[in-house]
Amino acid sequence: xxxxxxxxxxxxxxxxxxxxxxxxxxxxxxxxxxxxxxxxxxxxxxxxxxxxxxxxxxxxxxxxxxxxxxxxxxxxxxxxxxxxxxxxxxxxxxxxxxxxxxxxxxxxxxxxxxxxxxxxxxxxxxxxxxxxxxxxxxxxxxxxxxxxxxxxxxxxxxxxxxxxxxxxxxxxxxxxxxxxxxxxxxxxxxxxxxxxxxxxxxxxxxxxxxxxxxxxxxxxxxxxxxxxxxxxxxxxxxxxxxxx
Numbered sequence: 001x002x003x004x005x006x007x008x009x010x011x012x013x014x015x016x017x018x019x020x021x022x023x024x025x026x027x028x029x030x031x032x033x034x035x036x037x038x039x040x041x042x043x044x045x046x047x048x049x050x051x052x053x054x055x056x057x058x059x060x061x062x063x064x065x066x067x068x069x070x071x072x073x074x075x076x077x078x079x080x081x082x083x084x085x086x087x088x089x090x091x092x093x094x095x096x097x098x099x100x101x102x103x104x105x106x107x108x109x110x111x112x113x114x115x116x117x118x119x120x121x122x123x124x125x126x127x128x129x130x131x132x133x134x135x136x137x138x139x140x141x142x143x144x145x146x147x148x149x150x151x152x153x154x155x156x157x158x159x160x161x162x163x164x165x166x167x168x169x170x171x172x173x174x175x176x177x178x179x180x181x182x183x184x185x186x187x188x189x190x191x192x193x194x195x196x197x198x199x200x201x202x203x204x205x206x207x208x209x210x211x212x213x214x215x216x217x218x219x220x221x222x223x224x225x226x227x228x229x230x231x232x233x234x235x236x237x238x239x240x241x242x243x244x
Contacts, residue, residue, distance in 0.1 A: 002209050003239055005049040005079070005194065006040035006232060007222035008033050008070065010063040012054065017223045029226045034069040040225075041074045043232040046239065048078045049196075049220050051102070055083025057140035059105070061093065071097035079126060081165075083140075087120055094124060102165055104128035105138040108145060111155055118160035126194070127161050129153075131183070132169040141169060153185045161191065165220070168197030187214040196220035200229050205238050 009016055015033040016026040030036050037048050050070060054062040060083045061067070071078055080093050081102025090101040100123075107114045107127045117125055129152065130137045135144040136152060145152075156164060166186060186193050193216045195208050201224070208219050224230045 001217065001239070002212050003047050003194075003218040004045070004205065004232070004235060005047050005218055005220045006036075006045050006225055007049045007051070007196070007220050008037050008040075009051045009053055009222065010066050010082075013063055013066050016053070017226055018053065032069075033063075033066045034073045037070045037074050037078070040232060041076050044236050045232060046076055046236075047099075047218075048074060048076060050078055050080045050082075052080070052082030053140070056081075056104075057083075057142065059083055059085055059139070061089055064096075067093070067098075068096055081126070081128060087117060090117070090121060090125075094121075100124050100126050100163075102126045102128050104130060108136060108138060108152060111159065114155065114161070115159045118162075123162055125161065126163045126165050127156055128165045128167065129156075129186075130167045130169055137169055149183055150185045153189060153191075157189045157191060163192040163194065163217075165194045165196065167195075167220075182208075182211060182214075182216060187211065187216070189215065191215055192217040194218040194220060196222075200224040202230060202235050202238070205235055209238055 010033050011026060014028050015030040015036045016028050018026050040048055052061050052063045067080055077099035079100035079102055080098040084090050084101050084103045085106040093101050107117060130141055132144060137144050182195060199219050199221050205219050208216050225232060
């Protein structure tokens with residue numbers, strides 16, 4: 001099923017949007033992230049995407065109270081990431097009510113851990129591939145791996161991972177629009193691919209949906225929603241099985 005994921009990014013307990021992941025370039029949209037999550041639910045969202053930005057940099061979940069409040073207040077599924085680097089952290093978020101957990105840094109750096117996480121979490125695991133050009137960025141996007149994308153994807157596909165979040169860092173938060181491609185290495189590998197980064201129009205989402213047969217199963221939309229470039233009710237008909 002193709003889904004649209006409204007994004008709720010948390011920094012310092014507030015809902016913010018960054019530009020290209022730069023922690024110094026933030027715009028605050030709400031002092032209570034849960035209010036934004038509730039808004040997207042009321043406007044018809046079927047799933048919400050939450051990222052603990054402080055956690056991503058510090059290497060452990062930080063904004064747990066804000067995350068807990070979101071999970072308590074909304075009835076729809078929520079996927080949560082940002083600093084999730086141990087199975088204990090992942091299970092804590094799942095026990096709090098998250099439907100999925102997103103892991104990036106350690107999952108990409110430690111193949112043995114990746115296999116354990118995939119076996120233990122199954123469909124509840126999403127592995128984040130955050131690409132700055134041709135390199136994967138980790139540690140809250142503060143450093144890059146030297147390994148090529150093809151090698152990383154092969155490791156994910158053979159390690160039991162079922163779902164990947166692909167982010168184009170250079171477009172994230174810029175409203176520059178979807179770049180027009182998803183790396184060929186990700187397509188047709190049996191991986192469900194959720195795409196993020198720069199998505200700003202209905203046409204961007206439509207073009208991603210056209211790749212559904214190759215594994216693209218969703219789009220994360222953030223700044224475009226917060227700044228009114230698109231409205232959630234007007235794009236939800238692009239979700240498969242939505243009925244709108």
